[in-house]
Amino acid sequence: MNYEERDPYGMYKINPISASESGVRQGPGPELMGANTLxxxxxxxxxxxxxxxxxxxxxxxxxxxxxxxxxxxxxxxxxxxxxxxxxxxxxxxxxxxxxxxxxxxxxxxxxxxxxxxxxxxxxxxxxxxxxxxxxxxxxxxxxxxxx
Missing domain, CATH: 2.30.30.240 (PRC-barrel domain)
Structure with missing residues (x-):
């Protein structure tokens, strides 16, 4: 299992609108990660x-x-x-x-x-x-x- 599959708050999900506009994943990670998701x-x-x-x-x-x-x-x-x-x-x-x-x-x-x-x-x-x-x-x- 990985951190995206154990993401109760949706913090690692890619927002298609934001990602297409900026080309950058929104939210924390991978430099800053929730301990519980690891x-x-x-x-x-x-x-x-x-x-x-x-x-x-x-x-x-x-x-x-x-x-x-x-x-x-x-x-x-x-x-x-x-x-x-x-x-x-x-x-x-x-x-x-x-x-x-x-x-x-x-x-x-x-x-x-x-x-x-x-x-x-x-x-x-x-x-x-x-x-x-x-x-x-x-x-x-x-x-x-x-x-």
Whole structure:
């Protein structure tokens, strides 16, 4: 499922009159997206392999930034699935196919640090944060918290 299919307010729809006059999509997106419409979006890698879907988006409420997308991978009908916190900066939006892309081999994701839906890690723990960013080759946001 993609963000256009889960758009309760019609914010991603193209207004035929406005689009033909200006040639530009009206409303937000893809630079500014509703978090609720991104939950459930598919995630693929650059080899066009399905890596799962986004189950949750984790916000750092102190800095006002998106920290992680929680990706579900594996299992069948919710049984045996593993969750992964993927740094938001490791994902890119494929606006043509309306899905996210994570530059990770499917086999590498199988061995990524993950967790069970009933045992979430302490995502505020600095060693956990560093280990996740190291795994995906990203850098944590600087500690420039707004006051």
């Amino acid at each position: 939950i459930g979006n598919d995630v693929y890698n650059q080899k066009d392999e399905n890596l799962g879907d986004i189950k949750e988006i984790m916000l750092d409420v102190r800095s006002g930034r998106v920290s992680y997308a929680v990706l579900s991978f594996g299992g069948f009908l919710g049984m045996g699935e593993k969750l992964f916190a993927v740094p938001w900066t490791a994902l890119s939006l494929d606006t043509v196919n309306k899905r996210f892309v994570l530059n990770v081999e499917k086999d590498r994701l199988k061995s990524a640090p993950g967790f069970d839906k009933d045992q979430w890690p302490n995502m505020a723990d600095s060693s956990w944060v560093q280990s996740i960013h190291d795994y995906y080759g990203t850098k944590p946001y600087a500690d420039d918290v707004r006051v």
